[in-house]
Amino acid sequence: MNDAAWLPPEAWRAIGGRRIRVTGRGLLVDTVVDELRRACARFGGEVVRGPGGKPCDLDLGLGGDDALGPEGYELTAADEHTVLRAAHPHGLLHGMFHLVRLGDASSTGTFRPAVPRRMLDHWDNVDVHPVMGQVERGYAGGSLFWHNGAPRRDLPRVTAYARLLTACGINAVTLNNVNVHATEARLLTDRLGEVAELAGVFRRYGIRTHLSVSFAAPVLHGLDTADPADERVRHWWESTTVDVYATIPDFGGYLVKADSEGQPGPFTYGRSHADGANLLADALAPHGGVVHWRAFVYNHRQDWRDRGVDRARAAFDHFTPHDGAFRENVVLQVKHGPMDFQAREPAAPLIAAMPATRVGVEFQVTQEYTGQQRHVCYLAPMWSELLRGVHGPALAGFAAEFVAVANTGDDPFWTGHPLAQANLYAYGRLGWNPALEPAAVLDEWVTLTFPGAPARLRDALHAIMDDSWRTYERYTAPLGVGFMVRPGHHYGPDVDGYEYTRWGTYHHADRDGVGVDRTVATGTGCAGLYPPPWARIYESPDECPDELALFFHHLPYQHVLTGGGTVIQHIYDAHFAGAREAAEMRERWAEVAGLVPPEKYERVRELLDEQVRSAEEWRDQINTYFFRKSGVPDAKGRRIH
Numbered sequence: 090m091n092d093a094a095w096l097p098p099e100a101w102r103a104i105g106g107r108r109i110r111v112t113g114r115g116l117l118v119d120t121v122v123d124e125l126r127r128a129c130a131r132f133g134g135e136v137v138r139g140p141g142g143k144p145c146d147l148d149l150g151l152g153g154d155d156a157l158g159p160e161g162y163e164l165t166a167a168d169e170h171t172v173l174r175a176a177h178p179h180g181l182l183h184g185m186f187h188l189v190r191l192g193d194a195s196s197t198g199t200f201r202p203a204v205p206r207r208m209l210d211h212w213d214n215v216d217v218h219p220v221m222g223q224v225e226r227g228y229a230g231g232s233l234f235w236h237n238g239a240p241r242r243d244l245p246r247v248t249a250y251a252r253l254l255t256a257c258g259i260n261a262v263t264l265n266n267v268n269v270h271a272t273e274a275r276l277l278t279d280r281l282g283e284v285a286e287l288a289g290v291f292r293r294y295g296i297r298t299h300l301s302v303s304f305a306a307p308v309l310h311g312l313d314t315a316d317p318a319d320e321r322v323r324h325w326w327e328s329t330t331v332d333v334y335a336t337i338p339d340f341g342g343y344l345v346k347a348d349s350e351g352q353p354g355p356f357t358y359g360r361s362h363a364d365g366a367n368l369l370a371d372a373l374a375p376h377g378g379v380v381h382w383r384a385f386v387y388n389h390r391q392d393w394r395d396r397g398v399d400r401a402r403a404a405f406d407h408f409t410p411h412d413g414a415f416r417e418n419v420v421l422q423v424k425h426g427p428m429d430f431q432a433r434e435p436a437a438p439l440i441a442a443m444p445a446t447r448v449g450v451e452f453q454v455t456q457e458y459t460g461q462q463r464h465v466c467y468l469a470p471m472w473s474e475l476l477r478g479v480h481g482p483a484l485a486g487f488a489a490e491f492v493a494v495a496n497t498g499d500d501p502f503w504t505g506h507p508l509a510q511a512n513l514y515a516y517g518r519l520g521w522n523p524a525l526e527p528a529a530v531l532d533e534w535v536t537l538t539f540p541g542a543p544a545r546l547r548d549a550l551h552a553i554m555d556d557s558w559r560t561y562e563r564y565t566a567p568l569g570v571g572f573m574v575r576p577g578h579h580y581g582p583d584v585d586g587y588e589y590t591r592w593g594t595y596h597h598a599d600r601d602g603v604g605v606d607r608t609v610a611t612g613t614g615c616a617g618l619y620p621p622p623w624a625r626i627y628e629s630p631d632e633c634p635d636e637l638a639l640f641f642h643h644l645p646y647q648h649v650l651t652g653g654g655t656v657i658q659h660i661y662d663a664h665f666a667g668a669r670e671a672a673e674m675r676e677r678w679a680e681v682a683g684l685v686p687p688e689k690y691e692r693v694r695e696l697l698d699e700q701v702r703s704a705e706e707w708r709d710q711i712n713t714y715f716f717r718k719s720g721v722p723d724a725k726g727r728r729i730h
């Protein structure tokens with residue numbers, strides 16, 4: 090059986106002992122009642138349905154102000170009597186989980202999500218892919234939905250999963266990989282029943298189901314073209330979509346990765362991405378569905394010798410000419426950074442450059458480039474910085490919705506690394522309210538996941554996790570330059586692994602300096618794509634935040650950073666510090682033996698051994714590499730190999 094994660098039975102103690110009244114009807118109200126009945130059976134409370142009757146101390150019902158919207162709720166608590174009101178059943182569901190999360194002590198007020206959709210994308214394959222396996226970039230075992238080409242049908246487990254997702258605020262899922270292979274393409278047609286079955290489970294928790302589709306689906310199903318201007322293609326999408334809604338009436342819509350890393354797209358037919366997205370949008374519109382159209386479009390067959398091409402500006406160049414040309418039910422899904430989910434990147438300039446388009450900001454909860462769920466790397470501080478705009482435009486101000494790539498699988502702890510559960514929880518919570526403090530979110534997660542956690546455990550978890558993203562950053566690629574990972578699987582250091590490849594992921598280190606010149610004056614011009622004041626700030630090596638110094642500039646090793654040290658000394662210092670901090674994490678964990686269930690304790694302990702080993706390998710390879718390139722010794726005389 091799976092770990093209870095942030096919904097162990099104990100988490101319901103605060104409300105499971107109460108006299109509860111629930112009014113209202115519908116599927117989600119039934120879900121609320123089922124949940125509360127289960128809690129009350131354990132903790133001695135009681136649930137009654139409908140108005141009148143016995144007095145209660147917790148009163149959940151509809152009748153809230155319409156301004157609360159479809160998911161909002163209002164809480165009032167006085168004299169041990171708590172009232173939860175929503176305008177719609179979905180609000181009651183969220184309100185109930187609010188009480189589970191936070192109790193009602195601090196809970197008076199109205200609560201609404203910042204954006205209407207907070208989606209989680211699974212990169213699950215139906216068939217096991219020869220290179221990518223069952224889940225692309227999955228570090229938590231197999232898929233929850235499919236195994237070796239067949240549906241798993243483990244619906245109790247999917248139900249437990251749906252509860253976890255809704256409890257942190259997620260309200261939409263895409264089930265399958267954006268790289269749609271031939272078998273997965275059939276989910277849209279003759280294997281739609283498998284999708285419907287899963288949608289039935291998610292629906293009970295207020296989560297709508299979406300599907301990744303191939304732009305070439307009409308061809309895969311027998312037409313000789315997928316050209317958006319061809320009437321037969323238009324008709325194929327319309328009639329296929331009618332069938333989808335006949336089977337899944339609340340189907341969410343299609344997610345498309347087109348003309349990207351080998352996936353088919355409108356470019357094949359000389360059409361634009363607006364033409365492509367609108368074709369699908371028109372088929373979905375009569376049913377209330379949306380297209381999530383990914384902006385991850387770049388030339389993945391670059392020549393490293395050609396310094397004029399810059400992957401970081403590709404999405405901007407492709408999509409800004411089409412601002413305003415997308416239908417209203419198209420969401421342009423843009424990765425948070427202009428490259429590819431590195432531990433440090435600036436915000437993607439495209440996000441702030443599409444005022445007439447609905448933009449969904451995409452995060453990666455699965456830790457492809459951030460330790461692959463073998464390293465502790467609590468990502469909420471990174472997302473929070475991006476959302477609040479610490480080193481660039483505040484993404485929360487531009488996002489019409491949020492999307493993230495899931496980090497879950499059939500691992501009993503859901504996420505491989507038990508502490509990586511916090512990333513999924515935090516994504517949901519920040520999606521609902523981007524202003525939340527990452528440390529406060531972590532505290533919520535600790536309280537729920539480790540009921541009755543003594544201060545010693547809570548302190549240790551904060552010490553290990555709060556700053557773990559910065560620690561990870563310190564021992565990996567320096568100052569925003571990115572990559573330096575082993576090609577293919579992307580784990581562990583390989584400084585030149587991608588330096589002469591076609592993927593456009595270069596660092597340009599030579600004997601004098603390192604970094605990519607993305608200035609307008611002498612480089613690729615990427616710095617100039619940002620709104621004021623960021624274009625000016627990024628352009629200047631003296632104003633550019635140190636965190637992004639090598640993302641925007643090729644700097645001499647002796648260049649003095651804003652923080653005071655030289656580039657080369659920063660590289661050495663950061664790598665010694667990062668590896669030492671990883672070792673300290675392991676020491677802190679050893680202190681909580683006995684305070685955490687043994688299996689969980691042991692899993693984390695083993696993984697921390699690997700994290701320390703890997704951090705030392707990163708430290709030594711990066712430091713040695715830059716010492717050999719630059720010839721500059723460490724000012725503190727530490728050992729460089």
Ligand code: GCV
Pocket residue numbers: 212225226267268346385429457
């Ligand atoms: C699903 C990166 C990953 C790919 C992924 C791609 C994407 O390039 O390495 O595995 O493909 O991003 O986001 O589409």
